[in-house]
Structures are given as structure tokens and as C-alpha cells.
Amino acid sequence: xxVVTWLKRRLVVIAGLLxxxxxxxxxxxxxxxxxNKPKGRFNYQWQQFSTSAWKDPCGVAGMCGSLSVSxxxxxxxxxxxxxxxxxxxxxxxxxxxxxxxxxxxxxxxPMAMPEVVMAASLLTLFLNMxxxxxxxxxxxxxxxxxxxxxxTAVKARVMSMDPRLEEAARDxxxxxVQTFLRVTLPIAAPGIAAGALLSFALSFxxxxxxxxxxxxxxTFPMFVWGSAQRGTPVQIxxxxxxxxxxxxxxxxxxxVIGNRRxxxx
Amino acid sequence: xxxxxxxxxxxxxxxxxxxGSFTAVHPLDLTVPQGSFFALLGASGCGKTTTLRMxxxxxxxxxxxxxxxxxxxxxxxxxxxxxxxxxxxxxxxxHLDIFENVAFGLRRRGVKSVKKQVEEMLELVQLGEQAxxxxxxxxxxxxxxxxxxxxxxxHPKVLLLDEPLGALDLKLRRQMQLELKRIQTEVGITFIHxxxxxxxxxxxxxxxxxxxxxxxxxxxAPTDLYENPQTTFVANFLGTSNLIEAExxxxxxxxxxxxxxxxxxxLPAARCSAPAAAGGKVLVGVRPEKIALTHAxxxxxxxxxxxxxxxxxxxxxxxGVSTQYVIDSPVCDELAVYVQNVxxxxxxxxxxxxxxxxxxxxxxxxDAAQDIDAGVETVEEEAA
Numbered sequence: 001x002x003v004v005t006w007l008k009r010r011l012v013v014i015a016g017l018l019x020x021x022x023x024x025x026x027x028x029x030x031x032x033x034x035x036n037k038p039k040g041r042f043n044y045q046w047q048q049f050s051t052s053a054w055k056d057p058c059g060v061a062g063m064c065g066s067l068s069v070s071x072x073x074x075x076x077x078x079x080x081x082x083x084x085x086x087x088x089x090x091x092x093x094x095x096x097x098x099x100x101x102x103x104x105x106x107x108x109x110p111m112a113m114p115e116v117v118m119a120a121s122l123l124t125l126f127l128n129m130x131x132x133x134x135x136x137x138x139x140x141x142x143x144x145x146x147x148x149x150x151x152t153a154v155k156a157r158v159m160s161m162d163p164r165l166e167e168a169a170r171d172x173x174x175x176x177v178q179t180f181l182r183v184t185l186p187i188a189a190p191g192i193a194a195g196a197l198l199s200f201a202l203s204f205x206x207x208x209x210x211x212x213x214x215x216x217x218x219t220f221p222m223f224v225w226g227s228a229q230r231g232t233p234v235q236i237x238x239x240x241x242x243x244x245x246x247x248x249x250x251x252x253x254x255x256v257i258g259n260r261r262x263x264x265x
Numbered sequence: 266x267x268x269x270x271x272x273x274x275x276x277x278x279x280x281x282x283x284x285g286s287f288t289a290v291h292p293l294d295l296t297v298p299q300g301s302f303f304a305l306l307g308a309s310g311c312g313k314t315t316t317l318r319m320x321x322x323x324x325x326x327x328x329x330x331x332x333x334x335x336x337x338x339x340x341x342x343x344x345x346x347x348x349x350x351x352x353x354x355x356x357x358x359x360h361l362d363i364f365e366n367v368a369f370g371l372r373r374r375g376v377k378s379v380k381k382q383v384e385e386m387l388e389l390v391q392l393g394e395q396a397x398x399x400x401x402x403x404x405x406x407x408x409x410x411x412x413x414x415x416x417x418x419x420h421p422k423v424l425l426l427d428e429p430l431g432a433l434d435l436k437l438r439r440q441m442q443l444e445l446k447r448i449q450t451e452v453g454i455t456f457i458h459x460x461x462x463x464x465x466x467x468x469x470x471x472x473x474x475x476x477x478x479x480x481x482x483x484x485x486a487p488t489d490l491y492e493n494p495q496t497t498f499v500a501n502f503l504g505t506s507n508l509i510e511a512e513x514x515x516x517x518x519x520x521x522x523x524x525x526x527x528x529x530x531x532l533p534a535a536r537c538s539a540p541a542a543a544g545g546k547v548l549v550g551v552r553p554e555k556i557a558l559t560h561a562x563x564x565x566x567x568x569x570x571x572x573x574x575x576x577x578x579x580x581x582x583x584x585g586v587s588t589q590y591v592i593d594s595p596v597c598d599e600l601a602v603y604v605q606n607v608x609x610x611x612x613x614x615x616x617x618x619x620x621x622x623x624x625x626x627x628x629x630x631x632d633a634a635q636d637i638d639a640g641v642e643t644v645e646e647e648a649a
Binding site: 162164165167168169170171172173174175178182183186187189 | 321322323342343344348349350352354356357358359360369370373374415416419
């Protein structure tokens with residue numbers, strides 16, 4: 001039975017390819033449909049090839065504005081969450097203080113709690129405080145839920161770090177600031193970067209919490225949701241494809257840089 | 266550098282360290298002269314590493330002072346002390362290549378052109394080719410040499426080595442011991458070496474301080490410590506000792522005559538660290554290789570004036586260069602005797618009756634109030 005043998009030998013590869021297809025098929029569909037010229041308002045059926053949406057990505061009213069809002073929130077939320085999260089992670093690993101154990105588990109809560117519950121309770125909080133819903137309330141909410149991811153990523157890295165490394169730096173004439181900048185930070189960097197990337201992705205595509213606390217501000221996910229009620233412009237697929245390409249490019253560049261560094265060494 | 270230069274002396278005065286109610290190091294005084302190779306020897310947990318870390322500034326002493334030459338450095342942070350450390354785990358910076366690891370100390374002190382110095386230092390430790398590799402790409406022995414180079418390039422007044430060879434296999438360890446000794450002779454810097462390996466301490470160091478439970482038990486040159494231990498811990502921890510309980514009989518000039526079992530043993534008074542009043546108890550010690558074995562049938566041929574004991578061979582193990590016997594004797598059940606395999610007597614097999622004899626000058630006396638087995642178990646643990 002040559003066919004069975006052939007299958008047996010390549011089972012792992014076939015399973016791998018099928019999984020990859022499963023993961024990437026939605027992205028392919030999004031890309032394909034960004035070149036569609038739909039009849040009517042909905043872009044759900046293939047009609048005809050066209051590049052008109054790519055030539056005019058901001059042709060839909062309000063879409064690029066919402067994209068810019070989303071990007072701004074994502075950047076600020078990433079900065080805020082990464083900074084705070086890194087400091088919390090260092091404090092949790094390095095110092096022994098009262099309620100350390102409690103904080104260690106409480107920090108996981110936002111990850112475990114259903115988003116809709118968090119969204120509703122945040123809204124209640126903001127309303128009771130008399131806060132004006134908008135850019136700032138979205139940002140505060142995003143920093144909050146991104147924080148746990150950053151803490152988790154950085155903590156793992158700091159925990160695996162040999163404390164002797166910092167002692168060695170101090171022994172080799174590096175003061176506290178130099179030790180932090182030259183040794184601690186570079187070694188913790190991969191964890192911090194992972195936390196930051198996660199934060200950006202989570203903040204950029206968050207819908208539930210944002211929708212509750214946005215007031216009249218419209219982010220990109222909210223815009224997509226809103227327009228899906230009335231019809232889906234092809235430009236949404238264009239932005240989606242572009243985001244995917246940027247992410248792929250990002251991964252490829254970091255791989256190339258990593259390879260080159262290893263070769264040089 | 267001359268012998269009158271004391272700027273590299275390390276002087277510890279009444280230095281001690283406590284953690285809560287636990288005393289890691291009891292207040293101790295220690296002077297390490299400039300240019301010497303000094304070893305702190307002891308089992309794990311004896312306070313040797315803590316002592317080293319207090320000299321480095323990585324640990325704040327609970328009491329006492331640390332002087333480098335004439336400078337009081339007790340309260341200086343590590344980055345302001347002219348002292349560098351080679352860590353047990355090497356602690357090489359994983360994100361920097363070998364060149365940058367070695368250059369780290371120079372760069373932090375604002376030295377501009379480091380290239381020549383770093384290259385020379387890498388040559389000294391024979392790693393010139395590896396300059397652009399990352400630490401994880403090197404073998405354990407190579408990493409160890411990088412750690413030494415990284416510390417030495419700063420020309421510290423004192424180099425501290427915290428079990429630097431602990432992670433290497435035996436063969437490499439022997440090689441690195443000679444290498445470190447060579448480097449020390451070449452650069453003339455004071456080395457303070459912490460180790461639990463008594464052979465390592467004895468082969469490398471000029472002076473060894475044996476530590477036990479946060480105290481220095483004895484300090485001296487390796488031969489001095491080995492030939493004339495003053496506590497049971499030192500006698501058992503450094504090599505092997507036969508310790509026999511005996512009673513002081515009489516004093517005969519410079520010698521003390523002791524009763525052990527039915528026989529008499531002679532001990533030079535100068536080699537007895539215990540009060541030798543008549544009737545008092547003393548532990549008589551003798552190293553296994555100092556003892557000669559003669560079959561009981563030939564007992565008459567043994568010269569006069571030697572200390573003698575009788576016994577029966579319980580076990581004999583041939584290890585090539587020598588044969589190690591365990592002798593069952595009325596005064597002590599397990600006497601160890603190492604005999605060089607020059608002329609082997611075929612009658613010396615388990616079960617044979619023998620006479621053990623040795624030159625009284627090789628006998629040492631210890632205070633019988635101590636634990637006779639102190640330091641024994643630790644040796645077995647480390648050997649395992």
C-alpha cells in the first residue's frame with residue numbers, strides 16, 4: 001500500500017500545513033475581497049476584480065478618522081501599560097513586601113474576568129465619578145487590561161535572570177543607574193517587547209470594553225461593527241490586509257535581524 | 266611590586282555577619298598579605314562565601330571593618346572598590362559578546378581605547394579567536410577563562426574567586442588550577458580563593474584558612490595544616506587522619522608519653538595542641554601514609570623508638586600507586602594505612618595480623634574534648 005506509507009511518512013507535514021491553512025484562510029479571504037467590486041452595500045460575494053478600494057482607502061466617511069483614533073489609543077496604551085507593567089513585574093520579583101502574594105494573583109484578574117463584566121463595571125465607575133466618556137476613558141480602560149499581560153511577560157523574564165549578573169556589573173564599576181541601563185534592561189528587553197506587542201494588538205482590536213466607555217468617540221473596531229449593520233465597504237478589507245502585511249513585515253524583519261546577529265557571532 | 270608594599274593587603278578586623286538570629290560568620294580577624302594566593306576552605310554553609318562577599322562589598326558586614334591597604338572600604342559600594350570577583354556561575358553578560366564582556370569594567374571607568382587591552386587579555390587566557398562569540402556559545406572552561414579575564418583586566422588590588430572551578434569536570438579543573446596559579450604568579454595580584462575542595466586549596470594557595478560553622482578553625486601554609494592540624498575538624502577535613510584516644514602517662518623531656526590500649530605512644534610536646542597534664546585525655550593523630558605495615562611474624566625487625574600498634578587487616582584495596590588498608594586494632598576499629606606499592610608483601614591480605622609503626626615525630630596531639638568525627642562526613646559528601 002504505497003499510498004498509506006506515503007501518508008504515514010508525511011503525516012506531520014500534512015497536519016502542519018492543514019493547521020496553517022486553518023489559521024491563515026480568513027486572512028486570505030479578507031485580502032481577496034479587498035480587490036472585489038461588490039454589487040450593493042455588502043462585500044460578501046465575489047463579483048469582479050478591482051483595485052479602486054486600494055487606490056482610495058480613506059474613501060469611506062469617518063473610517064480613517066476612527067483608524068487614527070485607534071492607533072493613537074494603542075500607542076499610548078502600550079506605552080502606559082509597558083511602563084507600569086515592567087515596574088510592577090520588577091517589584092513583584094525583586095522585593096518581598098506585605099500583600100505581595102495578593103497582588104500577584106490580583107494582577108491576573110483582568111485576564112480571567114469576562115470582558116463584558118469589566119466593561120460594564122468600568123462604565124459604572126466612570127459615570128459615578130462624573131468622568132466625561134471619550135478618548136481618555138478608553139485609554140484608561142485599555143492600560144488597565146493590558147497591564148496584566150505586560151506584568152506576566154516581564155515577570156517570567158526577570159524571574160529567570162541570574163541576580164549575580166547585576167552583582168557582577170556592580171563589581172565591575174557600574175553604579176546603580178549604569179547597572180540598570182547596561183545589564184538589567186537589555187536582558188529584560190525581550191520580555192518587555194513581548195508585553196508591548198501584546199498590548200498594542202489587544203488595545204487596537206478591543207471592541208467590548210471600548211464600546212461601553214467610548215462616549216461619542218469612534219475607534220476602528222467600533223466603526224467596522226457600526227458599518228456592518230448598514231453595509232461593509234471594501235476599504236475595511238483594505239485596512240485589514242494592510243495591518244496583516246505590516247505585522248508580517250514586522251515579524252520577517254525581526255527574524256532577519258536575529259539571523260544576522262547569530263551569523264555575525 | 267616589592268614585599269614592603271602593603272597597598273594590596275586585605276585586613277579584616279572583627280568582621281561578622283548575622284541574618285536575623287542566624288550567624289553566618291562569627292567576628293573574625295584575618296590579614297591577607299599583598300601578592301599572596303590565599304584560600305578560604307570549608308564545607309558549604311561555613312561562611313566562606315559570605316566572607317568573600319563582604320570583601321567585595323556585595324554583603325554589608327554586621328560588625329567589624331574591611332581595609333584594603335590603608336583604605337577603610339567597609340562602607341564603600343562594590344563599584345567603588347578596587348576589587349573584582351570571579352563568580353561561581355561566571356555571571357557573564359548573556360547579551361554582550363566576549364569582547365564586550367571583558368571590556369565592561371574598562372568602559373564603566375571611562376577608558377576610551379579598550380581594544381588593545383582587551384585583545385591582550387584575551388590572548389592571556391587564550392581566547393583571542395572567540396572575541397565576537399556570545400557567552401552561551403563557549404564551553405564551560407572557556408566561559409570560566411572569560412570570567413577571569415573580565416575581572417583581571419581592571420588590575421584590581423585583590424581578585425576574589427568564588428568557587429570558580431566548581432562547575433568544571435575533574436580533568437579541566439586540574440588544568441585550570443595550574444592555569445590560575447600561573448596567572449597569579451604572572452600578574453602578582455592578591456588572590457582570595459573560596460573553595461570546598463581541599464586538594465584544590467592545597468595545590469594552589471600559599472596560605473589556607475580552614476573555616477567551619479562561621480569560624481576560622483586554623484590558618485597556615487598547606488603543609489603546616491596537613492602535618493600539624495590543631496583541631497579534629499582540620500585533621501579530618503584535610504585529607505584523612507587516624508585519631509586514637511589516649512591518656513597522658515608521663516612527660517619525658519620534649520616528648521609526651523601516652524597510654525593507648527596496652528601500649529605506649531610517644532608524641533613530641535611541640536606537636537600537641539591540647540594540655541598534656543598527666544592523666545589527661547588526648548587524641549593521638551597520625552596520617553595514613555606515615556604508617557608502615559609489617560607482618561606480625563617479622564615484628565622483631567622493627568627498629569626501636571618507633572610508635573607501634575597491633576591489629577588485623579580488615580580490608581585492602583589496591584589503587585595502583587598505593588594500597589589502602591583498613592586495620593582493625595584494639596585501640597581503634599578502623600585505622601587507615603596507605604602503603605606505596607614499592608615492594609609488596611604477599612602476606613598482607615585481609616585477616617593477617619600486622620604491626621603498625623611510625624616515626625613519633627609524625628604524631629600530633631589534639632584536645633580530646635572535641636568531636637572526634639568533626640569534618641569527616643563533609644568530606645564524604647563532597648567526594649560523592
